[in-house]
Amino acid sequence: MTFNVELRNPCIDTAYVNIVSPLAADFPSLDHLIFDDGKTFAPHGPFTIAFSQAPVDNTDLCGSVQLEAFWMVPFEGSTIKTAVPASNSDPLTYNPATRQWSADTDNITLLENNLGIYTILVDATLASY
Amino acid sequence: MTTATKSTTIDFNDACLDPFDFNTDSVSQSDATPNKYTGTEISVPVSLYTIEPVQCAVSYSCQSVTRTDGQPSQVSCSDFIVDETAGVWSFAITAHSDKYTNQVWDPAVYSITIAGTAVKSGETLTSSFQLELVDPCNPPVSVSVGTLED
Numbered sequence: 358m359t360f361n362v363e364l365r366n367p368c369i370d371t372a373y374v375n376i377v378s379p380l381a382a383d384f385p386s387l388d389h390l391i392f393d394d395g396k397t398f399a400p401h402g403p404f405t406i407a408f409s410q411a412p413v414d415n416t417d418l419c420g421s422v423q424l425e426a427f428w429m430v431p432f433e434g435s436t437i438k439t440a441v442p443a444s445n446s447d448p449l450t451y452n453p454a455t456r457q458w459s460a461d462t463d464n465i466t467l468l469e470n471n472l473g474i475y476t477i478l479v480d481a482t483l484a485s486y
Numbered sequence: 487m488t489t490a491t492k493s494t495t496i497d498f499n500d501a502c503l504d505p506f507d508f509n510t511d512s513v514s515q516s517d518a519t520p521n522k523y524t525g526t527e528i529s530v531p532v533s534l535y536t537i538e539p540v541q542c543a544v545s546y547s548c549q550s551v552t553r554t555d556g557q558p559s560q561v562s563c564s565d566f567i568v569d570e571t572a573g574v575w576s577f578a579i580t581a582h583s584d585k586y587t588n589q590v591w592d593p594a595v596y597s598i599t600i601a602g603t604a605v606k607s608g609e610t611l612t613s614s615f616q617l618e619l620v621d622p623c624n625p626p627v628s629v630s631v632g633t634l635e636d
Binding site: 368369370371374375376377378379381384385388390392393404419428448449458460465467468474477479480481 | 488502541
């Protein structure tokens with residue numbers, strides 16, 4: 358007798374594997390003074406992998422979490438999700454390896470939108486998928 | 487696909503609303519060259535105040551004019567033209583001869599108080615320079631004896 362076994366990848370099924378965002382307290386709002394020296398903020402909390410069908414012996418089963426940062430830039434009455442570079446960018450830089458935002462700008466026109474308050478966000482995905 | 491997104495905000499603020507530093511510690515205004523009511527413009531450049539961040543604007547104006555001898559000043563702030571060109575500020579005044587002959591501006595040493603205001607924070611600091619209007623008849627340029635007549 359023969360039968361087929363289908364091995365499914367749990368890493369692409371949210372019923373089995375999920376990425377858990379840091380708590381709000383570990384992902385605080387930031388502030389920066391235009392014209393001030395550049396500033397690198399403390400690392401935000403990590404994104405972690407949660408296995409729904411615990412226990413899982415191999416916690417590295419799905420590989421690493423890849424982070425990508427964005428900020429919402431106003432444009433013609435809307436906002437555009439704009440990638441934040443990983444190095445030397447005005448006004449924002451995001452280092453995914455250290456999970457740190459940096460701000461450095463003399464651009465006073467940033468105050469013209471929403472009193473200078475911008476949404477920033479980090480998307481986390483599984484690097485291998 | 488397994489993904490997650492976390493968002494927050496960044497609040498950019500204007501450092502010029504509360505400058506890190508604003509002072510006149512190293513500022514020494516130059517006095518005007520003494521003038522004998524020559525009618526040529528007397529222009530005095532302003533030594534700029536220190537402000538951090540340096541991008542914050544400072545506006546200069548005349549706050550008051552007094553005489554160093556304590557007498558009331560006939561010269562007033564309205565007699566000065568305060569100009570800014572490409573970041574260079576100056577105070578200018580022209581003493582025409584009629585100001586002397588009509589006794590409008592007395593020969594004296596005048597002290598002009600400059601008010602420098604950080605534009606966005608509103609903080610104001612003062613400094614001063616002196617302008618000496620010299621009596622052109624004391625001494626006169628020349629005195630000659632007239633023809634003696636019997």
